[in-house]
Amino acid sequence: MPAILALDPWTLPRHCRGMSEPADITAMTFEDALRALEDIVRALEGGEVPLDKSIELYERGELLRKHCQARLDAAQARIEKIVAGPDGAVSTTQFDEPGR
Secondary structure, eight states, X not given: OOOOXXXXXXXXXXXXXXXXXXXXXXXXXXXXXXXXHHHHHHHHHXXXXXXXXXXXXXXXXXXXXXXXXXXXXXXXXXXXXXXXXXXXXXXXXXXXXTTO
């Protein structure tokens, strides 16, 4: 059975280092938060992160996931406002419909 390696801060992707406070997540763009979440998933799937660090990464990943979902929800609300008819009724359609 291979020994679990202790990872130094530079072994993890830059978004996984430091486990900074959630406040910095709120300032992230959707794309940056998604990249950070993907980095965390790769690190966790790699299986070489110690248990305590895995838990920290998982917690940060959950905060990033919630941030991404909130950004997507806000974007959807903005799009629905744009496509609202003159009477205020919102007509939503799938983006991937044929002919669009």
